[in-house]
Amino acid sequence: MKFVHASDIHLGRFYKGELPLEIAKKRREELWNSFENLINFCIKESIEILLLTGDLYEKEYFTLSDIDRFSDILNKLKTTEVFIIAGNHDYLDEKSLYNKTKFNNNIHLFKKEKYFDLEQLGVRIHGFSWDKDKNYSRELKFDINKNYRNIILLHGSVGTDDYFPLNVKSLENLDADYIGLGHIHLRQKVLDNVYYPGSLEGLNFKEVGNKGFILGSFKEELYIEYINTNIRKYNKIEININKDMNINDIQNDLFKKLENKENDLNRIYLKGEFENPDYLMEVLDNISGYFYIEFKNELEKSISIEEIYIENKDNLIGKFIDRTKDDKDVLEIGLKALLEAKNGN
Ligand SMILES: [Mn+2]
Incomplete structure:
Protein backbone atom coordinates (compact mmCIF):
# COMPACT_ATOMS: atom_id res chain seq x y z
CA MET A 1 0.00 0.00 0.00
CA LYS A 2 1.46 3.33 -1.09
CA PHE A 3 0.62 6.69 0.42
CA VAL A 4 1.68 10.28 -0.15
CA HIS A 5 1.89 12.84 2.65
CA ALA A 6 2.05 16.55 1.81
CA SER A 7 1.45 19.67 3.85
CA ASP A 8 1.64 23.45 4.17
CA ILE A 9 0.97 24.34 0.55
CA HIS A 10 -0.24 27.84 1.51
CA LEU A 11 -2.17 28.40 -1.73
CA GLY A 12 -3.08 32.03 -2.22
CA ARG A 13 -0.01 33.27 -0.35
CA PHE A 14 0.31 36.97 -1.00
CA TYR A 15 4.04 37.68 -0.43
CA LYS A 16 3.22 41.15 0.82
CA GLY A 17 6.26 43.34 0.55
CA GLU A 18 8.64 40.37 0.28
CA LEU A 19 9.04 40.15 -3.47
CA PRO A 20 8.47 42.48 -6.44
CA LEU A 21 4.89 42.32 -7.69
CA GLU A 22 5.59 40.38 -10.89
CA ILE A 23 7.71 37.78 -9.11
CA ALA A 24 5.11 37.41 -6.34
CA LYS A 25 2.39 36.88 -8.95
CA LYS A 26 4.41 34.14 -10.65
CA ARG A 27 5.22 32.47 -7.36
CA ARG A 28 1.57 32.52 -6.30
CA GLU A 29 0.66 30.71 -9.52
CA GLU A 30 3.52 28.26 -9.09
CA LEU A 31 2.11 27.13 -5.74
CA TRP A 32 -0.93 26.00 -7.72
CA ASN A 33 1.27 24.30 -10.31
CA SER A 34 3.13 22.49 -7.56
CA PHE A 35 -0.18 21.32 -6.07
CA GLU A 36 -1.24 20.02 -9.48
CA ASN A 37 2.07 18.20 -9.84
CA LEU A 38 1.40 16.49 -6.52
CA ILE A 39 -2.01 15.31 -7.71
CA ASN A 40 -0.61 14.16 -11.06
CA PHE A 41 2.06 12.18 -9.22
CA CYS A 42 -0.67 10.40 -7.23
CA ILE A 43 -2.55 9.55 -10.42
CA LYS A 44 0.52 8.35 -12.31
CA GLU A 45 1.85 6.26 -9.43
CA SER A 46 -1.58 4.85 -8.46
CA ILE A 47 -1.23 6.13 -4.92
CA GLU A 48 -3.92 4.65 -2.69
CA ILE A 49 -3.96 7.28 0.07
CA LEU A 50 -3.13 10.99 0.03
CA LEU A 51 -2.66 12.67 3.42
CA LEU A 52 -2.84 16.48 3.61
CA THR A 53 -1.96 17.89 7.02
CA GLY A 54 -3.16 21.48 7.02
CA ASP A 55 -2.34 25.02 5.92
CA LEU A 56 -3.33 24.00 2.43
CA TYR A 57 -4.45 27.56 1.70
CA GLU A 58 -4.31 30.97 3.37
CA LYS A 59 -7.75 31.90 4.59
CA GLU A 60 -6.88 35.60 4.55
CA TYR A 61 -6.43 35.72 0.78
CA PHE A 62 -8.54 32.79 -0.46
CA THR A 63 -11.78 33.31 -2.41
CA LEU A 64 -14.73 31.20 -3.51
CA SER A 65 -13.26 30.75 -6.97
CA ASP A 66 -9.97 29.69 -5.37
CA ILE A 67 -11.65 26.98 -3.29
CA ASP A 68 -13.45 25.71 -6.42
CA ARG A 69 -10.14 25.61 -8.23
CA PHE A 70 -8.76 23.66 -5.26
CA SER A 71 -11.57 21.07 -5.29
CA ASP A 72 -11.44 20.76 -9.10
CA ILE A 73 -7.80 19.74 -8.85
CA LEU A 74 -8.41 17.30 -5.96
CA ASN A 75 -11.46 15.84 -7.70
CA LYS A 76 -9.22 14.62 -10.53
CA LEU A 77 -8.22 11.85 -8.14
CA LYS A 78 -10.57 8.95 -8.83
CA THR A 79 -8.94 6.01 -7.07
CA THR A 80 -6.95 7.78 -4.35
CA GLU A 81 -8.59 8.23 -0.95
CA VAL A 82 -7.75 11.72 0.31
CA PHE A 83 -7.69 12.78 3.96
CA ILE A 84 -7.48 16.42 4.96
CA ILE A 85 -7.04 18.13 8.30
CA ALA A 86 -7.18 21.91 8.55
CA GLY A 87 -4.36 23.88 10.16
CA ASN A 88 -4.10 27.35 11.66
CA HIS A 89 -4.07 29.11 8.27
CA ASP A 90 -7.08 27.25 6.83
CA TYR A 91 -8.93 26.47 10.07
CA LEU A 92 -12.39 25.02 9.86
CA ASP A 93 -15.26 27.07 11.34
CA GLU A 94 -18.85 27.61 10.08
CA LYS A 95 -17.70 30.18 7.57
CA SER A 96 -14.86 28.07 6.20
CA LEU A 97 -14.52 27.89 2.41
CA TYR A 98 -13.97 24.14 2.80
CA ASN A 99 -17.75 23.94 3.34
CA LYS A 100 -18.56 25.98 0.25
CA THR A 101 -17.24 23.72 -2.47
CA LYS A 102 -17.99 20.21 -3.67
CA PHE A 103 -15.56 17.41 -3.02
CA ASN A 104 -16.00 13.91 -4.47
CA ASN A 105 -16.78 11.03 -2.10
CA ASN A 106 -13.18 9.86 -1.99
CA ILE A 107 -12.11 13.15 -0.39
CA HIS A 108 -12.51 13.24 3.37
CA LEU A 109 -12.17 16.35 5.48
CA PHE A 110 -11.93 15.86 9.23
CA LYS A 111 -14.82 17.78 10.81
CA LYS A 112 -16.28 15.98 13.81
CA GLU A 113 -15.18 12.54 12.67
CA LYS A 114 -12.71 10.77 14.92
CA TYR A 115 -11.53 8.42 12.21
CA PHE A 116 -12.26 6.96 8.79
CA ASP A 117 -11.87 3.25 8.00
CA LEU A 118 -10.69 1.93 4.66
CA GLU A 119 -11.83 -1.68 4.95
CA GLN A 120 -10.23 -2.98 1.76
CA LEU A 121 -6.87 -1.52 2.60
CA GLY A 122 -7.12 -2.34 6.30
CA VAL A 123 -6.30 1.21 7.28
CA ARG A 124 -7.84 3.52 9.88
CA ILE A 125 -7.08 7.24 9.57
CA HIS A 126 -7.42 9.45 12.66
CA GLY A 127 -7.13 13.21 12.79
CA PHE A 128 -8.12 16.66 14.11
CA SER A 129 -8.78 19.85 12.20
CA TRP A 130 -8.07 23.25 13.73
CA ASP A 131 -11.28 25.23 14.34
CA LYS A 132 -9.66 28.57 15.21
CA ASP A 133 -6.43 30.32 14.36
CA LYS A 134 -4.80 30.35 17.81
CA ASN A 135 -4.53 28.51 21.12
CA TYR A 136 -5.71 25.25 19.67
CA SER A 137 -5.16 22.15 21.71
CA ARG A 138 -6.62 18.67 21.88
CA GLU A 139 -6.06 15.67 24.01
CA LEU A 140 -4.17 13.00 22.07
CA LYS A 141 -6.69 10.18 22.47
CA PHE A 142 -7.51 7.90 19.55
CA ASP A 143 -9.50 4.72 18.97
CA ILE A 144 -6.56 2.62 17.84
CA ASN A 145 -7.72 -0.65 16.36
CA LYS A 146 -4.97 -3.19 16.05
CA ASN A 147 -6.79 -5.04 13.24
CA TYR A 148 -5.91 -2.05 11.09
CA ARG A 149 -2.87 -0.03 10.29
CA ASN A 150 -3.44 3.22 12.18
CA ILE A 151 -2.45 6.56 10.69
CA ILE A 152 -2.81 9.77 12.73
CA LEU A 153 -2.84 13.27 11.22
CA LEU A 154 -1.96 16.33 13.33
CA HIS A 155 -1.13 19.96 12.65
CA GLY A 156 1.13 21.13 15.45
CA SER A 157 4.60 21.88 16.72
CA VAL A 158 7.11 19.40 17.98
CA GLY A 159 9.73 21.18 20.03
CA THR A 160 8.07 24.55 20.68
CA ASP A 161 5.39 25.63 23.15
CA ASP A 162 3.27 27.50 20.65
CA TYR A 163 0.70 26.32 18.05
CA PHE A 164 -0.56 23.01 19.44
CA PRO A 165 2.64 21.77 21.09
CA LEU A 166 3.30 18.09 20.53
CA ASN A 167 5.49 16.17 22.88
CA VAL A 168 7.69 13.48 21.30
CA LYS A 169 7.15 11.05 24.15
CA SER A 170 3.36 11.27 23.84
CA LEU A 171 3.55 10.76 20.07
CA GLU A 172 5.65 7.67 20.70
CA ASN A 173 3.03 6.35 23.14
CA LEU A 174 0.20 6.65 20.61
CA ASP A 175 1.00 3.25 19.13
CA ALA A 176 0.32 4.37 15.55
CA ASP A 177 1.83 2.91 12.39
CA TYR A 178 2.38 6.36 10.93
CA ILE A 179 1.89 9.89 12.30
CA GLY A 180 1.74 12.56 9.62
CA LEU A 181 2.48 16.07 10.90
CA GLY A 182 1.96 19.52 9.46
CA HIS A 183 2.89 23.06 10.53
CA ILE A 184 6.70 23.03 10.55
CA HIS A 185 7.89 23.85 7.03
CA LEU A 186 11.20 22.01 7.26
CA ARG A 187 10.98 18.34 6.27
CA GLN A 188 12.03 16.11 9.13
CA LYS A 189 11.81 12.77 10.80
CA VAL A 190 10.64 13.08 14.41
CA LEU A 191 10.56 9.35 15.15
CA ASP A 192 10.80 6.24 12.95
CA ASN A 193 7.05 6.53 12.27
CA VAL A 194 6.55 10.31 12.68
CA TYR A 195 7.34 12.80 9.91
CA TYR A 196 6.92 16.36 8.73
CA PRO A 197 7.01 16.54 4.91
CA GLY A 198 7.59 20.31 5.15
CA SER A 199 6.14 22.82 2.74
CA LEU A 200 5.57 21.78 -0.87
CA GLU A 201 7.50 24.80 -2.22
CA GLY A 202 9.88 27.10 -0.41
CA LEU A 203 7.80 30.06 0.76
CA ASN A 204 10.51 32.47 1.90
CA PHE A 205 14.24 32.70 2.52
CA LYS A 206 13.90 30.68 5.71
CA GLU A 207 12.89 27.73 3.54
CA VAL A 208 15.97 27.06 1.43
CA GLY A 209 16.81 23.98 -0.61
CA ASN A 210 14.71 21.19 -2.04
CA LYS A 211 11.08 20.82 -1.07
CA GLY A 212 8.33 18.35 -1.86
CA PHE A 213 6.41 15.57 -0.17
CA ILE A 214 6.74 12.15 1.41
CA LEU A 215 6.14 8.90 -0.43
CA GLY A 216 5.47 6.11 2.05
CA SER A 217 4.62 2.47 1.83
CA PHE A 218 3.86 -0.35 4.20
CA LYS A 219 5.32 -3.69 3.34
CA GLU A 220 6.54 -5.60 6.36
CA GLU A 221 7.75 -2.26 7.65
CA LEU A 222 7.17 1.39 7.02
CA TYR A 223 9.26 2.73 4.15
CA ILE A 224 9.65 6.50 3.68
CA GLU A 225 11.16 8.54 0.86
CA TYR A 226 11.28 12.31 0.25
CA ILE A 227 10.30 13.33 -3.27
CA ASN A 228 11.67 16.69 -4.48
CA THR A 229 9.21 18.50 -6.68
CA ASN A 230 9.90 22.17 -6.05
CA ILE A 231 9.57 24.32 -9.16
CA ARG A 232 12.22 26.69 -7.81
CA LYS A 233 14.46 26.89 -4.80
CA TYR A 234 15.27 29.64 -2.33
CA ASN A 235 19.08 29.96 -1.94
CA LYS A 236 21.14 31.91 0.56
CA ILE A 237 24.68 32.57 -0.66
CA GLU A 238 27.58 34.21 1.17
CA ILE A 239 30.33 36.17 -0.56
CA ASN A 240 33.31 36.90 1.65
CA ILE A 241 35.20 39.90 0.44
CA ASN A 242 38.75 40.67 1.52
CA LYS A 243 40.95 43.63 0.70
CA ASP A 244 42.84 41.83 -2.08
CA MET A 245 39.64 41.44 -4.13
CA ASN A 246 38.58 43.88 -6.81
CA ILE A 247 35.13 44.14 -8.35
CA ASN A 248 35.98 41.57 -11.03
CA ASP A 249 37.10 39.03 -8.45
CA ILE A 250 33.91 39.57 -6.49
CA GLN A 251 31.73 39.12 -9.57
CA ASN A 252 33.60 35.97 -10.61
CA ASP A 253 33.11 34.45 -7.17
CA LEU A 254 29.45 35.40 -7.28
CA PHE A 255 28.81 33.92 -10.74
CA LYS A 256 30.53 30.70 -9.73
CA LYS A 257 28.31 30.37 -6.67
CA LEU A 258 25.21 31.17 -8.75
CA GLU A 259 25.88 28.44 -11.30
CA ASN A 260 22.66 26.51 -12.14
CA LYS A 261 20.64 28.87 -9.97
CA GLU A 262 19.31 31.04 -12.80
CA ASN A 263 15.72 29.93 -12.15
CA ASP A 264 15.89 30.25 -8.38
CA LEU A 265 15.26 32.93 -5.79
CA ASN A 266 18.71 34.01 -4.62
CA ARG A 267 19.75 36.14 -1.68
CA ILE A 268 23.40 37.15 -1.57
CA TYR A 269 25.03 38.19 1.70
CA LEU A 270 28.07 40.40 1.14
CA LYS A 271 30.47 40.07 4.04
CA GLY A 272 33.96 41.31 4.84
CA GLU A 273 35.47 44.64 3.87
CA PHE A 274 35.38 46.79 0.79
CA GLU A 275 36.60 50.32 0.24
CA ASN A 276 33.53 51.59 -1.54
CA PRO A 277 30.47 49.46 -0.69
CA ASP A 278 28.06 51.86 -2.39
CA TYR A 279 29.85 51.55 -5.71
CA LEU A 280 29.95 47.76 -5.39
CA MET A 281 26.20 47.64 -4.68
CA GLU A 282 25.52 49.76 -7.72
CA VAL A 283 27.48 47.37 -9.94
CA LEU A 284 25.78 44.31 -8.46
CA ASP A 285 22.30 45.80 -8.77
CA ASN A 286 22.75 45.69 -12.54
CA ILE A 287 23.22 41.94 -12.65
CA SER A 288 20.42 40.26 -14.57
CA GLY A 289 19.58 36.81 -15.89
CA TYR A 290 18.21 35.36 -12.68
CA PHE A 291 14.56 34.73 -11.78
CA TYR A 292 15.14 36.74 -8.63
CA ILE A 293 18.26 38.06 -6.96
CA GLU A 294 18.74 40.39 -3.99
CA PHE A 295 21.77 41.57 -2.07
CA LYS A 296 22.22 42.08 1.65
CA ASN A 297 25.01 44.53 2.23
CA GLU A 298 26.74 43.47 5.44
CA LEU A 299 30.08 44.94 4.41
CA GLU A 300 32.29 47.00 6.58
CA LYS A 301 33.91 49.95 4.89
CA SER A 302 37.63 49.26 4.84
CA ILE A 303 39.73 52.20 5.96
CA SER A 304 41.49 54.43 3.48
MN1 LIG B 1 2.15 26.36 7.55
Whole structure:
Protein backbone atom coordinates (compact mmCIF):
# COMPACT_ATOMS: atom_id res chain seq x y z
CA MET A 1 0.00 0.00 0.00
CA LYS A 2 1.46 3.33 -1.09
CA PHE A 3 0.62 6.69 0.42
CA VAL A 4 1.68 10.28 -0.15
CA HIS A 5 1.89 12.84 2.65
CA ALA A 6 2.05 16.55 1.81
CA SER A 7 1.45 19.67 3.85
CA ASP A 8 1.64 23.45 4.17
CA ILE A 9 0.97 24.34 0.55
CA HIS A 10 -0.24 27.84 1.51
CA LEU A 11 -2.17 28.40 -1.73
CA GLY A 12 -3.08 32.03 -2.22
CA ARG A 13 -0.01 33.27 -0.35
CA PHE A 14 0.31 36.97 -1.00
CA TYR A 15 4.04 37.68 -0.43
CA LYS A 16 3.22 41.15 0.82
CA GLY A 17 6.26 43.34 0.55
CA GLU A 18 8.64 40.37 0.28
CA LEU A 19 9.04 40.15 -3.47
CA PRO A 20 8.47 42.48 -6.44
CA LEU A 21 4.89 42.32 -7.69
CA GLU A 22 5.59 40.38 -10.89
CA ILE A 23 7.71 37.78 -9.11
CA ALA A 24 5.11 37.41 -6.34
CA LYS A 25 2.39 36.88 -8.95
CA LYS A 26 4.41 34.14 -10.65
CA ARG A 27 5.22 32.47 -7.36
CA ARG A 28 1.57 32.52 -6.30
CA GLU A 29 0.66 30.71 -9.52
CA GLU A 30 3.52 28.26 -9.09
CA LEU A 31 2.11 27.13 -5.74
CA TRP A 32 -0.93 26.00 -7.72
CA ASN A 33 1.27 24.30 -10.31
CA SER A 34 3.13 22.49 -7.56
CA PHE A 35 -0.18 21.32 -6.07
CA GLU A 36 -1.24 20.02 -9.48
CA ASN A 37 2.07 18.20 -9.84
CA LEU A 38 1.40 16.49 -6.52
CA ILE A 39 -2.01 15.31 -7.71
CA ASN A 40 -0.61 14.16 -11.06
CA PHE A 41 2.06 12.18 -9.22
CA CYS A 42 -0.67 10.40 -7.23
CA ILE A 43 -2.55 9.55 -10.42
CA LYS A 44 0.52 8.35 -12.31
CA GLU A 45 1.85 6.26 -9.43
CA SER A 46 -1.58 4.85 -8.46
CA ILE A 47 -1.23 6.13 -4.92
CA GLU A 48 -3.92 4.65 -2.69
CA ILE A 49 -3.96 7.28 0.07
CA LEU A 50 -3.13 10.99 0.03
CA LEU A 51 -2.66 12.67 3.42
CA LEU A 52 -2.84 16.48 3.61
CA THR A 53 -1.96 17.89 7.02
CA GLY A 54 -3.16 21.48 7.02
CA ASP A 55 -2.34 25.02 5.92
CA LEU A 56 -3.33 24.00 2.43
CA TYR A 57 -4.45 27.56 1.70
CA GLU A 58 -4.31 30.97 3.37
CA LYS A 59 -7.75 31.90 4.59
CA GLU A 60 -6.88 35.60 4.55
CA TYR A 61 -6.43 35.72 0.78
CA PHE A 62 -8.54 32.79 -0.46
CA THR A 63 -11.78 33.31 -2.41
CA LEU A 64 -14.73 31.20 -3.51
CA SER A 65 -13.26 30.75 -6.97
CA ASP A 66 -9.97 29.69 -5.37
CA ILE A 67 -11.65 26.98 -3.29
CA ASP A 68 -13.45 25.71 -6.42
CA ARG A 69 -10.14 25.61 -8.23
CA PHE A 70 -8.76 23.66 -5.26
CA SER A 71 -11.57 21.07 -5.29
CA ASP A 72 -11.44 20.76 -9.10
CA ILE A 73 -7.80 19.74 -8.85
CA LEU A 74 -8.41 17.30 -5.96
CA ASN A 75 -11.46 15.84 -7.70
CA LYS A 76 -9.22 14.62 -10.53
CA LEU A 77 -8.22 11.85 -8.14
CA LYS A 78 -10.57 8.95 -8.83
CA THR A 79 -8.94 6.01 -7.07
CA THR A 80 -6.95 7.78 -4.35
CA GLU A 81 -8.59 8.23 -0.95
CA VAL A 82 -7.75 11.72 0.31
CA PHE A 83 -7.69 12.78 3.96
CA ILE A 84 -7.48 16.42 4.96
CA ILE A 85 -7.04 18.13 8.30
CA ALA A 86 -7.18 21.91 8.55
CA GLY A 87 -4.36 23.88 10.16
CA ASN A 88 -4.10 27.35 11.66
CA HIS A 89 -4.07 29.11 8.27
CA ASP A 90 -7.08 27.25 6.83
CA TYR A 91 -8.93 26.47 10.07
CA LEU A 92 -12.39 25.02 9.86
CA ASP A 93 -15.26 27.07 11.34
CA GLU A 94 -18.85 27.61 10.08
CA LYS A 95 -17.70 30.18 7.57
CA SER A 96 -14.86 28.07 6.20
CA LEU A 97 -14.52 27.89 2.41
CA TYR A 98 -13.97 24.14 2.80
CA ASN A 99 -17.75 23.94 3.34
CA LYS A 100 -18.56 25.98 0.25
CA THR A 101 -17.24 23.72 -2.47
CA LYS A 102 -17.99 20.21 -3.67
CA PHE A 103 -15.56 17.41 -3.02
CA ASN A 104 -16.00 13.91 -4.47
CA ASN A 105 -16.78 11.03 -2.10
CA ASN A 106 -13.18 9.86 -1.99
CA ILE A 107 -12.11 13.15 -0.39
CA HIS A 108 -12.51 13.24 3.37
CA LEU A 109 -12.17 16.35 5.48
CA PHE A 110 -11.93 15.86 9.23
CA LYS A 111 -14.82 17.78 10.81
CA LYS A 112 -16.28 15.98 13.81
CA GLU A 113 -15.18 12.54 12.67
CA LYS A 114 -12.71 10.77 14.92
CA TYR A 115 -11.53 8.42 12.21
CA PHE A 116 -12.26 6.96 8.79
CA ASP A 117 -11.87 3.25 8.00
CA LEU A 118 -10.69 1.93 4.66
CA GLU A 119 -11.83 -1.68 4.95
CA GLN A 120 -10.23 -2.98 1.76
CA LEU A 121 -6.87 -1.52 2.60
CA GLY A 122 -7.12 -2.34 6.30
CA VAL A 123 -6.30 1.21 7.28
CA ARG A 124 -7.84 3.52 9.88
CA ILE A 125 -7.08 7.24 9.57
CA HIS A 126 -7.42 9.45 12.66
CA GLY A 127 -7.13 13.21 12.79
CA PHE A 128 -8.12 16.66 14.11
CA SER A 129 -8.78 19.85 12.20
CA TRP A 130 -8.07 23.25 13.73
CA ASP A 131 -11.28 25.23 14.34
CA LYS A 132 -9.66 28.57 15.21
CA ASP A 133 -6.43 30.32 14.36
CA LYS A 134 -4.80 30.35 17.81
CA ASN A 135 -4.53 28.51 21.12
CA TYR A 136 -5.71 25.25 19.67
CA SER A 137 -5.16 22.15 21.71
CA ARG A 138 -6.62 18.67 21.88
CA GLU A 139 -6.06 15.67 24.01
CA LEU A 140 -4.17 13.00 22.07
CA LYS A 141 -6.69 10.18 22.47
CA PHE A 142 -7.51 7.90 19.55
CA ASP A 143 -9.50 4.72 18.97
CA ILE A 144 -6.56 2.62 17.84
CA ASN A 145 -7.72 -0.65 16.36
CA LYS A 146 -4.97 -3.19 16.05
CA ASN A 147 -6.79 -5.04 13.24
CA TYR A 148 -5.91 -2.05 11.09
CA ARG A 149 -2.87 -0.03 10.29
CA ASN A 150 -3.44 3.22 12.18
CA ILE A 151 -2.45 6.56 10.69
CA ILE A 152 -2.81 9.77 12.73
CA LEU A 153 -2.84 13.27 11.22
CA LEU A 154 -1.96 16.33 13.33
CA HIS A 155 -1.13 19.96 12.65
CA GLY A 156 1.13 21.13 15.45
CA SER A 157 4.60 21.88 16.72
CA VAL A 158 7.11 19.40 17.98
CA GLY A 159 9.73 21.18 20.03
CA THR A 160 8.07 24.55 20.68
CA ASP A 161 5.39 25.63 23.15
CA ASP A 162 3.27 27.50 20.65
CA TYR A 163 0.70 26.32 18.05
CA PHE A 164 -0.56 23.01 19.44
CA PRO A 165 2.64 21.77 21.09
CA LEU A 166 3.30 18.09 20.53
CA ASN A 167 5.49 16.17 22.88
CA VAL A 168 7.69 13.48 21.30
CA LYS A 169 7.15 11.05 24.15
CA SER A 170 3.36 11.27 23.84
CA LEU A 171 3.55 10.76 20.07
CA GLU A 172 5.65 7.67 20.70
CA ASN A 173 3.03 6.35 23.14
CA LEU A 174 0.20 6.65 20.61
CA ASP A 175 1.00 3.25 19.13
CA ALA A 176 0.32 4.37 15.55
CA ASP A 177 1.83 2.91 12.39
CA TYR A 178 2.38 6.36 10.93
CA ILE A 179 1.89 9.89 12.30
CA GLY A 180 1.74 12.56 9.62
CA LEU A 181 2.48 16.07 10.90
CA GLY A 182 1.96 19.52 9.46
CA HIS A 183 2.89 23.06 10.53
CA ILE A 184 6.70 23.03 10.55
CA HIS A 185 7.89 23.85 7.03
CA LEU A 186 11.20 22.01 7.26
CA ARG A 187 10.98 18.34 6.27
CA GLN A 188 12.03 16.11 9.13
CA LYS A 189 11.81 12.77 10.80
CA VAL A 190 10.64 13.08 14.41
CA LEU A 191 10.56 9.35 15.15
CA ASP A 192 10.80 6.24 12.95
CA ASN A 193 7.05 6.53 12.27
CA VAL A 194 6.55 10.31 12.68
CA TYR A 195 7.34 12.80 9.91
CA TYR A 196 6.92 16.36 8.73
CA PRO A 197 7.01 16.54 4.91
CA GLY A 198 7.59 20.31 5.15
CA SER A 199 6.14 22.82 2.74
CA LEU A 200 5.57 21.78 -0.87
CA GLU A 201 7.50 24.80 -2.22
CA GLY A 202 9.88 27.10 -0.41
CA LEU A 203 7.80 30.06 0.76
CA ASN A 204 10.51 32.47 1.90
CA PHE A 205 14.24 32.70 2.52
CA LYS A 206 13.90 30.68 5.71
CA GLU A 207 12.89 27.73 3.54
CA VAL A 208 15.97 27.06 1.43
CA GLY A 209 16.81 23.98 -0.61
CA ASN A 210 14.71 21.19 -2.04
CA LYS A 211 11.08 20.82 -1.07
CA GLY A 212 8.33 18.35 -1.86
CA PHE A 213 6.41 15.57 -0.17
CA ILE A 214 6.74 12.15 1.41
CA LEU A 215 6.14 8.90 -0.43
CA GLY A 216 5.47 6.11 2.05
CA SER A 217 4.62 2.47 1.83
CA PHE A 218 3.86 -0.35 4.20
CA LYS A 219 5.32 -3.69 3.34
CA GLU A 220 6.54 -5.60 6.36
CA GLU A 221 7.75 -2.26 7.65
CA LEU A 222 7.17 1.39 7.02
CA TYR A 223 9.26 2.73 4.15
CA ILE A 224 9.65 6.50 3.68
CA GLU A 225 11.16 8.54 0.86
CA TYR A 226 11.28 12.31 0.25
CA ILE A 227 10.30 13.33 -3.27
CA ASN A 228 11.67 16.69 -4.48
CA THR A 229 9.21 18.50 -6.68
CA ASN A 230 9.90 22.17 -6.05
CA ILE A 231 9.57 24.32 -9.16
CA ARG A 232 12.22 26.69 -7.81
CA LYS A 233 14.46 26.89 -4.80
CA TYR A 234 15.27 29.64 -2.33
CA ASN A 235 19.08 29.96 -1.94
CA LYS A 236 21.14 31.91 0.56
CA ILE A 237 24.68 32.57 -0.66
CA GLU A 238 27.58 34.21 1.17
CA ILE A 239 30.33 36.17 -0.56
CA ASN A 240 33.31 36.90 1.65
CA ILE A 241 35.20 39.90 0.44
CA ASN A 242 38.75 40.67 1.52
CA LYS A 243 40.95 43.63 0.70
CA ASP A 244 42.84 41.83 -2.08
CA MET A 245 39.64 41.44 -4.13
CA ASN A 246 38.58 43.88 -6.81
CA ILE A 247 35.13 44.14 -8.35
CA ASN A 248 35.98 41.57 -11.03
CA ASP A 249 37.10 39.03 -8.45
CA ILE A 250 33.91 39.57 -6.49
CA GLN A 251 31.73 39.12 -9.57
CA ASN A 252 33.60 35.97 -10.61
CA ASP A 253 33.11 34.45 -7.17
CA LEU A 254 29.45 35.40 -7.28
CA PHE A 255 28.81 33.92 -10.74
CA LYS A 256 30.53 30.70 -9.73
CA LYS A 257 28.31 30.37 -6.67
CA LEU A 258 25.21 31.17 -8.75
CA GLU A 259 25.88 28.44 -11.30
CA ASN A 260 22.66 26.51 -12.14
CA LYS A 261 20.64 28.87 -9.97
CA GLU A 262 19.31 31.04 -12.80
CA ASN A 263 15.72 29.93 -12.15
CA ASP A 264 15.89 30.25 -8.38
CA LEU A 265 15.26 32.93 -5.79
CA ASN A 266 18.71 34.01 -4.62
CA ARG A 267 19.75 36.14 -1.68
CA ILE A 268 23.40 37.15 -1.57
CA TYR A 269 25.03 38.19 1.70
CA LEU A 270 28.07 40.40 1.14
CA LYS A 271 30.47 40.07 4.04
CA GLY A 272 33.96 41.31 4.84
CA GLU A 273 35.47 44.64 3.87
CA PHE A 274 35.38 46.79 0.79
CA GLU A 275 36.60 50.32 0.24
CA ASN A 276 33.53 51.59 -1.54
CA PRO A 277 30.47 49.46 -0.69
CA ASP A 278 28.06 51.86 -2.39
CA TYR A 279 29.85 51.55 -5.71
CA LEU A 280 29.95 47.76 -5.39
CA MET A 281 26.20 47.64 -4.68
CA GLU A 282 25.52 49.76 -7.72
CA VAL A 283 27.48 47.37 -9.94
CA LEU A 284 25.78 44.31 -8.46
CA ASP A 285 22.30 45.80 -8.77
CA ASN A 286 22.75 45.69 -12.54
CA ILE A 287 23.22 41.94 -12.65
CA SER A 288 20.42 40.26 -14.57
CA GLY A 289 19.58 36.81 -15.89
CA TYR A 290 18.21 35.36 -12.68
CA PHE A 291 14.56 34.73 -11.78
CA TYR A 292 15.14 36.74 -8.63
CA ILE A 293 18.26 38.06 -6.96
CA GLU A 294 18.74 40.39 -3.99
CA PHE A 295 21.77 41.57 -2.07
CA LYS A 296 22.22 42.08 1.65
CA ASN A 297 25.01 44.53 2.23
CA GLU A 298 26.74 43.47 5.44
CA LEU A 299 30.08 44.94 4.41
CA GLU A 300 32.29 47.00 6.58
CA LYS A 301 33.91 49.95 4.89
CA SER A 302 37.63 49.26 4.84
CA ILE A 303 39.73 52.20 5.96
CA SER A 304 41.49 54.43 3.48
CA ILE A 305 44.69 55.53 5.18
CA GLU A 306 45.19 58.54 2.87
CA GLU A 307 41.78 59.97 3.77
CA ILE A 308 42.30 59.46 7.47
CA TYR A 309 45.72 61.09 7.29
CA ILE A 310 44.32 64.21 5.62
CA GLU A 311 41.62 64.53 8.28
CA ASN A 312 44.00 63.95 11.20
CA LYS A 313 47.25 65.57 10.04
CA ASP A 314 47.51 67.75 13.14
CA ASN A 315 46.67 65.31 15.88
CA LEU A 316 47.94 62.09 17.46
CA ILE A 317 46.42 59.90 14.73
CA GLY A 318 48.27 61.82 12.03
CA LYS A 319 51.53 61.50 13.94
CA PHE A 320 50.98 57.80 14.40
CA ILE A 321 50.47 57.32 10.64
CA ASP A 322 53.66 59.31 9.93
CA ARG A 323 55.78 57.16 12.24
CA THR A 324 54.42 53.71 11.35
CA LYS A 325 53.78 54.05 7.61
CA ASP A 326 56.63 51.67 6.76
CA ASP A 327 55.17 48.83 8.82
CA LYS A 328 51.75 48.06 7.35
CA ASP A 329 50.62 45.62 10.05
CA VAL A 330 51.49 47.92 12.95
CA LEU A 331 49.89 50.82 11.12
CA GLU A 332 46.57 49.04 10.48
CA ILE A 333 46.15 47.48 13.92
CA GLY A 334 47.23 50.62 15.77
CA LEU A 335 45.13 52.89 13.61
CA LYS A 336 42.04 50.80 14.17
CA ALA A 337 42.52 51.04 17.95
CA LEU A 338 43.10 54.79 17.79
CA LEU A 339 40.00 55.35 15.67
CA GLU A 340 37.87 53.25 17.98
CA ALA A 341 39.15 55.22 20.96
CA LYS A 342 38.42 58.47 19.16
CA ASN A 343 34.88 57.35 18.27
CA GLY A 344 34.30 56.24 21.81
CA ASN A 345 33.68 52.54 21.11
MN1 LIG B 1 2.15 26.36 7.55
